[in-house]
Amino acid sequence: MNDTQENPVSPYLRLDRMPSIWCPGCGIGTSVNCFARAITQSKIDVNKLSIVSGIGCTGRVSGYLNFDSFHTTHGRPIAFATGLKLANPELHVVVYSGEGDLIAIGGNHFIHAARRNVDILVVCVNNFVYGMTGGQVSPTSPSPASFTTAPYGQFEEPFNLPYLADSCGAVYVARWTTFHVRQLAKSMREALTKKGFRFIEIIAPCPTLYLRRNKLGDGLDAMKYYHEKSVVKNDANTRDLKIDFESEITVGTFVNRDRPTFLEAMNQRFATALGNKYQPYPVGPNHGQKSQSQTQEVA
Amino acid sequence: MPADPLNVLTGKHYLDGNHAACEGALAAGCRFAAGYPITPSTEIVERVAGRFPHLGGIFIQMEDEIAASIAIQGAVWAGKKAMTVTSGPGFSLMMEHIGLAAITETPCVFFNVQRGGPSTGLPTLPGQADMMQARWGSHGDYEIIALSPQSPQECFNLAVDAFNLAEQWRVPVLVMMDECVGHMTERVIIPKAETIEVTERRWTKKKPSDYKPFEPGPDLVPDMAKAGDGYHLFVTGLTHDERGYPVMNWQAQEKLVHRLVDKIRLSADKIVRFEEEDIEGADVVVVSYGITARVARRGAELARQKGVKVGMLRLVVVWPFPEKRILELASKVQAFVVPEMNYGQMVLEVERAAKGKTNVVCVPHGGGEVHDPEVIADAIIRAAKRLS
Numbered sequence: 001m002n003d004t005q006e007n008p009v010s011p012y013l014r015l016d017r018m019p020s021i022w023c024p025g026c027g028i029g030t031s032v033n034c035f036a037r038a039i040t041q042s043k044i045d046v047n048k049l050s051i052v053s054g055i056g057c058t059g060r061v062s063g064y065l066n067f068d069s070f071h072t073t074h075g076r077p078i079a080f081a082t083g084l085k086l087a088n089p090e091l092h093v094v095v096y097s098g099e100g101d102l103i104a105i106g107g108n109h110f111i112h113a114a115r116r117n118v119d120i121l122v123v124c125v126n127n128f129v130y131g132m133t134g135g136q137v138s139p140t141s142p143s144p145a146s147f148t149t150a151p152y153g154q155f156e157e158p159f160n161l162p163y164l165a166d167s168c169g170a171v172y173v174a175r176w177t178t179f180h181v182r183q184l185a186k187s188m189r190e191a192l193t194k195k196g197f198r199f200i201e202i203i204a205p206c207p208t209l210y211l212r213r214n215k216l217g218d219g220l221d222a223m224k225y226y227h228e229k230s231v232v233k234n235d236a237n238t239r240d241l242k243i244d245f246e247s248e249i250t251v252g253t254f255v256n257r258d259r260p261t262f263l264e265a266m267n268q269r270f271a272t273a274l275g276n277k278y279q280p281y282p283v284g285p286n287h288g289q290k291s292q293s294q295t296q297e298v299a
Numbered sequence: 300m301p302a303d304p305l306n307v308l309t310g311k312h313y314l315d316g317n318h319a320a321c322e323g324a325l326a327a328g329c330r331f332a333a334g335y336p337i338t339p340s341t342e343i344v345e346r347v348a349g350r351f352p353h354l355g356g357i358f359i360q361m362e363d364e365i366a367a368s369i370a371i372q373g374a375v376w377a378g379k380k381a382m383t384v385t386s387g388p389g390f391s392l393m394m395e396h397i398g399l400a401a402i403t404e405t406p407c408v409f410f411n412v413q414r415g416g417p418s419t420g421l422p423t424l425p426g427q428a429d430m431m432q433a434r435w436g437s438h439g440d441y442e443i444i445a446l447s448p449q450s451p452q453e454c455f456n457l458a459v460d461a462f463n464l465a466e467q468w469r470v471p472v473l474v475m476m477d478e479c480v481g482h483m484t485e486r487v488i489i490p491k492a493e494t495i496e497v498t499e500r501r502w503t504k505k506k507p508s509d510y511k512p513f514e515p516g517p518d519l520v521p522d523m524a525k526a527g528d529g530y531h532l533f534v535t536g537l538t539h540d541e542r543g544y545p546v547m548n549w550q551a552q553e554k555l556v557h558r559l560v561d562k563i564r565l566s567a568d569k570i571v572r573f574e575e576e577d578i579e580g581a582d583v584v585v586v587s588y589g590i591t592a593r594v595a596r597r598g599a600e601l602a603r604q605k606g607v608k609v610g611m612l613r614l615v616v617v618w619p620f621p622e623k624r625i626l627e628l629a630s631k632v633q634a635f636v637v638p639e640m641n642y643g644q645m646v647l648e649v650e651r652a653a654k655g656k657t658n659v660v661c662v663p664h665g666g667g668e669v670h671d672p673e674v675i676a677d678a679i680i681r682a683a684k685r686l687s
Contacts, residue, residue: 014533017544047527047528047529047531048527050526050527052373063533063535063544063545066531067531068376068526068527068530068531068532069531069532069533069534069535070373070376070526070532070534070535071533071534071535071536071537071545072369072372072399072536073369073395073396073399073536076365076366076369076396079361079365079366079367079369079370079373080369080370080372080373081373082359082361082366082370082373083331083333083359083369083370083371083372083373083374083375083377083381084373084374084376084377084526085373085377086331086357086359086370086374087330087331087357087373087374087375087377087378087379087381088377088378088379088525088526088527090527091377091526091527108362108363108366109362109366112361112362112366262359270352274352274353277353278352278353279355281355281357
């Protein structure tokens with residue numbers, strides 16, 4: 001018997017591009033592993049799956065995943081994904097990028113896509129630092145951690161990402177660390193087949209530029225920290241989820257609700273305004289319950 | 300192939316250039332538009348927002364021009380024909396994504412209804428001062444195609460051509476209108492759908508296993524596939540190889556960027572388009588484009604009344620520039636006179652192409668209104684006298 005087996009996630013990776021650019025101990029690869037497992041379990045058609053990234057270490061994710069991969073410009077993957085999804089609603093569109101890309105330079109697109117309830121999943125790896133450019137302060141960096149552009153310590157208030165997503169109208173909001181691989185994969189699977197603007201924040205270590213500079217140890221020490229200081233509080237009030245330097249990290253699924261997506265709202269409005277003349281625009285694959293009941297009616 | 304009759308509002312209309320441009324885009328098969336309100340371009344997206352629900356298209360007003368200029372590229376990779384519409388300040392914000400469209404060879408159309416600049420400038424008044432920005436505005440080396448209509452009718456015609464050129468060459472195509480052309484209302488004849496030629500996307504016929512998304516054909520343009528068809532595309536703004544994979548070295552840079560530039564430069568003769576009037580035996584040739592070409596025609600008439608032999612060369616395709624024709628004429632005429640609503644942009648290109656073989660006279664105007672035809676006539680007469 002052959003004792004070597006193919007890794008179940010291999011078909012979802014561009015193995016001809018390995019090894020990746022990510023440093024030892026980096027959390028991005030762990031999150032990608034969880035994502036690939038979530039894909040296997042979700043049973044979605046991988047030929048209909050597009051991954052869109054911006055720029056940065058996490059921005060490289062799209063290029064290592066073997067789906068339709070779009071590596072766009074800094075901060076703009078959500079705007080690209082909006083066009084991709086609206087032009088072909090049959091696609092599953094996942095934006096996978098870092099907090100600098102999505103929340104600093106791309107913050108405007110983030111809040112508006114959430115407001116519109118564009119039917120995309122946004123996965124944000126939050127490692128509190130600009131890694132690709134060498135360790136600069138980010139919009140989630142906690143005070144008083146030190147960065148190359150905040151050498152005397154960060155003093156700005158960091159963003160609480162679940163609160164931001166929640167208040168802008170996201171229908172699904174979760175946070176896990178890269179220690180919580182099973183919970184993260186499960187959350188990703190759940191989010192992949194839900195419709196609307198879905199947001200998962202992944203707290204991940206950057207050993208090279210964040211942990212080392214702030215004397216927080218290595219990747220393994222980060223896992224111990226996540227293990228000891230993470231508290232699962234599903235349905236927690238997103239106001240209370242701020243992450244301070246070396247503080248407790250609240251994880252869990254905080255928001256899981258439904259409201260009409262951009263295309264559903266558009267169809268409804270146009271049908272009301274234009275009457276029978278209006279041919280409804282297709283709305284997409286995650287509207288499973290509705291299409292199931294329609295099938296039953298036909299049967 | 301001929302246009303889909305559903306998209307074509309065949310008939311005689313009384314339209315301004317912005318509305319006509321919208322109808323041209325629809326006739327060409329545009330099915331996705333993203334924009335952000337900005338004077339004097341907004342009527343194009345206002346019309347599209349009203350028309351698309353009847354045609355199965357999607358318009359979205361994005362949060363800014365940066366978003367609009369990349370949302371259209373997402374839509375293109377999903378298989379649609381797409382456009383965005385803006386004016387000066389918005390055009391500045393879109394520069395990054397003209398570069399993205401250039402390196403990822405994403406066929407898409409940008410309308411810029413030019414106003415006076417710099418910065419907020421003259422929002423409601425015309426300018427032609429974005430012509431060099433259209434050519435060079437994004438960082439790095441790349442080529443685009445830019446068109447300049449002189450009338451509402453031509454806004455319709457060139458909108459169709461813009462989509463066709465984008466699909467044929469897989470470049471961003473820029474329709475460089477101006478406030479006058481955008482807001483002037485004239486008769487626009489929209490022909491029958493079967494007479495409007497529409498270029499379809501260059502869909503690959505290869506199976507996913509044999510397909511490389513950036514492997515060029517004989518004309519240096521690769522065939523396309525779209526998301527969702529099992530090709531597992533890899534599209535990146537990084538320098539990439541034929542598979543689309545990033546490659547960070549000078550050899551990959553040379554191979555990719557040289558091709559991006561050459562696919563337009565080596566085929567410039569096929570793309571260049573201009574109109575000439577009274578060139579034969581002319582002493583002075585006026586080179587102009589957009590609304591200024593119509594004002595210059597009056598200037599040329601006035602100069603002709605004073606006995607000057609004047610010809611006209613009107614740029615229809617502005618980029619690539621008709622440098623061969625300018626060089627040919629340079630050894631025959633005594634001067635080129637170049638009026639434009641800026642302080643000297645396309646005139647630099649005329650000078651470059653003329654290679655010192657004749658005089659080149661700039662007739663600048665800061666924008667805000669069109670030239671006085673008398674000023675153009677004076678420039679023509681002085682140019683003719685100086686050399687007689």
